[in-house]
Amino acid sequence: MEIAILGYGVVGSGAYEILTKNGYNVKKVLDIRPHNELGDALTANYDDILNDKEIKIVAEAIGGLEPAHTFVVKALKAGKHVVSSNKHLICEYYDELNSLAKENGVTLRFTSSVGGGIPWLVSLNRTSACDEITKIMGIMNGTTNFILDAMITNGRDFDEVLKEAQALGYAEANPSADIDGLDVARKTAISSTIAFKTTISEAEVSIHSLRNITKGDIDYINKKFNKTVRYMGFGIKNDDGTASAFVEPVLLSKGALEANVNKNFNMISLFGNSVGRLSFYGQGAGKYPTGHALASDVIDIYNGCRESKLYGKSLAIDNSKVERQYYVRTVSSLPNDIVKACEVKDSTNYIVTNKITVSAMHSLAKSILESDPHAFFAGIEE
Amino acid sequence: MEIAILGYGVVGSGAYEILTKNGYNVKKVLDIRPHNELGDALTANYDDILNDKEIKIVAEAIGGLEPAHTFVVKALKAGKHVVSSNKHLICEYYDELNSLAKENGVTLRFTSSVGGGIPWLVSLNRTSACDEITKIMGIMNGTTNFILDAMITNGRDFDEVLKEAQALGYAEANPSADIDGLDVARKTAISSTIAFKTTISEAEVSIHSLRNITKGDIDYINKKFNKTVRYMGFGIKNDDGTASAFVEPVLLSKGALEANVNKNFNMISLFGNSVGRLSFYGQGAGKYPTGHALASDVIDIYNGCRESKLYGKSLAIDNSKVERQYYVRTVSSLPNDIVKACEVKDSTNYIVTNKITVSAMHSLAKSILESDPHAFFAGIEE
Numbered sequence A, B: 001m002e003i004a005i006l007g008y009g010v011v012g013s014g015a016y017e018i019l020t021k022n023g024y025n026v027k028k029v030l031d032i033r034p035h036n037e038l039g040d041a042l043t044a045n046y047d048d049i050l051n052d053k054e055i056k057i058v059a060e061a062i063g064g065l066e067p068a069h070t071f072v073v074k075a076l077k078a079g080k081h082v083v084s085s086n087k088h089l090i091c092e093y094y095d096e097l098n099s100l101a102k103e104n105g106v107t108l109r110f111t112s113s114v115g116g117g118i119p120w121l122v123s124l125n126r127t128s129a130c131d132e133i134t135k136i137m138g139i140m141n142g143t144t145n146f147i148l149d150a151m152i153t154n155g156r157d158f159d160e161v162l163k164e165a166q167a168l169g170y171a172e173a174n175p176s177a178d179i180d181g182l183d184v185a186r187k188t189a190i191s192s193t194i195a196f197k198t199t200i201s202e203a204e205v206s207i208h209s210l211r212n213i214t215k216g217d218i219d220y221i222n223k224k225f226n227k228t229v230r231y232m233g234f235g236i237k238n239d240d241g242t243a244s245a246f247v248e249p250v251l252l253s254k255g256a257l258e259a260n261v262n263k264n265f266n267m268i269s270l271f272g273n274s275v276g277r278l279s280f281y282g283q284g285a286g287k288y289p290t291g292h293a294l295a296s297d298v299i300d301i302y303n304g305c306r307e308s309k310l311y312g313k314s315l316a317i318d319n320s321k322v323e324r325q326y327y328v329r330t331v332s333s334l335p336n337d338i339v340k341a342c343e344v345k346d347s348t349n350y351i352v353t354n355k356i357t358v359s360a361m362h363s364l365a366k367s368i369l370e371s372d373p374h375a376f377f378a379g380i381e382e
Helices: A010-021 A036-041 A068-077 A087-092 A094-103 A120-129 A142-154 A158-167 A182-196 A213-226 A287-302 A358-371 B010-021 B036-041 B068-077 B087-092 B094-103 B121-127 B140-156 B160-166 B182-196 B215-226 B287-302 B358-371
Strands: A002-006 A026-030 A055-060 A081-084 A133-139 A228-238 A242-253 A265-272 A276-283 A323-330 A339-345 A348-353 A376-380 B001-005 B026-030 B053-060 B080-086 B133-139 B229-237 B243-255 B264-270 B275-285 B322-331 B339-347 B348-353 B378-379
Touching: A002 A010, A010 A055, A010 B182, A010 B287, A026 A036, A026 A068, A026 A358, A036 A287, A055 A287, A068 A081, A068 A087, A068 A094, A081 A287, A087 A094, A087 A158, A087 A182, A094 A142, A120 A133, A120 A182, A120 A265, A120 A287, A120 B287, A133 A182, A142 A213, A142 A265, A182 A228, A182 A339, A182 B001, A182 B229, A213 A228, A242 A358, A287 B121, A323 A358, A323 B339, A339 B264, A358 A376, B001 B010, B001 B121, B010 B026, B010 B287, B010 B378, B026 B036, B026 B182, B053 B140, B068 B121, B068 B275, B080 B287, B121 B133, B121 B182, B121 B275, B133 B182, B140 B160, B140 B215, B140 B229, B182 B229, B182 B243, B182 B264, B215 B229, B215 B322, B215 B378, B243 B358, B275 B348, B322 B358
Parallel strands: A002 A026, A002 A055, A055 A081, A242 A376, B001 B026, B001 B053, B053 B080, B243 B378
Antiparallel strands: A133 A228, A133 A265, A228 A242, A265 A276, A276 B275, A323 A348, A323 A376, A339 A348, B133 B229, B133 B264, B229 B243, B264 B275, B322 B348, B322 B378, B339 B348
16 A cells, blocks of 8 residues: 655655654655655656556645645545645535545545644544534644734734744744634634534634734733633534634633643644543644644554545534623724723723624624724633 | 443443444443343343354453453453453553454454543554654543642642542542552553553552642742642653653643643643644543543444554663652751752751652652651652
């Protein structure tokens, strides 16, 4: 059962090193750049992999939608097992790719697409086999956690820390997917899909950006509430047969586990009716952690794991079924009936709202941001 | 592929409920007490299970060494897969039972024997398939964590909280296995065996008891060091081809993840060369969490998982290869050359040692306890 890796970037090269070091032969690596250390294993022509009958497992580490999607579809149709670290691909084509895996009697695994090196999806999948999962939540993005930790620990401001994160390679030149929440939304969608056994798309996850947080917010949250801030995704199975899915900054007690997740680490949790709360902590990104997770999926298939889960759409998304209080900092005003307490300093309102639905708050936030583009919103975890 | 459960106590009945609720038929349950709800499934005669060719998976939840050991050996020899929640059995007979599983082409799984509902051993096993694990550590005993949390949070003393834990069913009438460290030692031995791929026995794990901790210690540790205390097991792979394994109270920074593990929860961590630190948090005991873990092992086998790991003895245990500083509270005195700082209050010495090996400290502790039976020792985590 030979292995091929698509893409010899950060994750692909990490997985290559880990697999070969542990005695697994990687027959082919697809990359268009030269890599002398790969010798004859390197090819720039995908047909060399697709037409090689000995290659039974294809590990996709290209990232993005194309050509990853075309390559993965072809591999599945050719009866090859596929593992992928590509959250964008998995989130966008969850049903199609899992259907193709089923039809062709092969396995699709994507543990490394959420939580990097953390065995999160594999544990979530295993737990949900004999438990009802009612909630998932977590710090799923290392870049934003690095930024928040540095702001909180060193009293620095957002833009300054973001620049440092970019210099260190923790943040992209265009950081929007991280700091505006799309990355977390995709990971929340994939995790909620597996937890609740219903396909949930990226577009169904409602997002507050982290972008507007200031060191003033962090000071205020610390002094006024004795709390701290993290940027988290939430998936919740509601009592009425709907689910909620959203991403937002949250205020946490300082003794909460997530409040003590520092640097670029991740922590993701599930809540099961039988098992209670389970939390998983580790490196959510990086060459060796994510490479390890991709390699582990390959080894699972090597060892006989043959599962692909296809759920279809059984739960509607309804973010009006979850209520919480919010912290809002804005120079605009909020409707009186949702304001529980408001302190005005230097013409800025520091507001704690009454309990309000997630959908109402996210929608209100959009209109507030039109008049006050620097306003900041964070849910308050109980 | 029919299932039988041995023992219908807390864990066995939890697993029974979870399996049947999730569509798995449990054909037989072995128990000597009457349980009307089980109908014809109940038997008091193990031969009814052993001789039933349809029963392919036996889930052992009796606890203790006998008759569990005899039953499990017979099941494996009869070609039945076995899952067990019994840490005492697994720790004592690791090699024998895994050998029998190999010889008979069946699988032995015991995820629920360490960490209750936490998918710890299954994740450790999966991670170690393509990474070198250099260290495991954790809060593995809910009773002692409950006691410490209550002492720290409410300023109460050990004996008082222990009595409450016993009343709540969190601690046994004879609490020694929990508070003197044997329970954690067994879990450390099993975890280290899998992490380092070498059989490590319970007797090789060196133990400091938690029993002598007082609210005075907790106050002192808080005020003097700004730290808190947890009771933890450690397995460490040393550079020289030995391993260390020990259990002791430890002083932790208040921002450490373990310092924020409260009530009777557990947190266990691994450190891998590729994957870095991974931590796993959840309920370490209880009917449904542990029943869930036992049921999950059954389902893994049902789904085709066929692995038993037998390592033999490849690493010697040597606790002189790990050095750390210790906090010691004693009315006796310590050798001058190991004392870094000493404060005397009311004829009691509050000592911080220089770095000293674990073996030297554990051995010194034994002699100190002969003259001062109330002395308390705790390692200081860096």
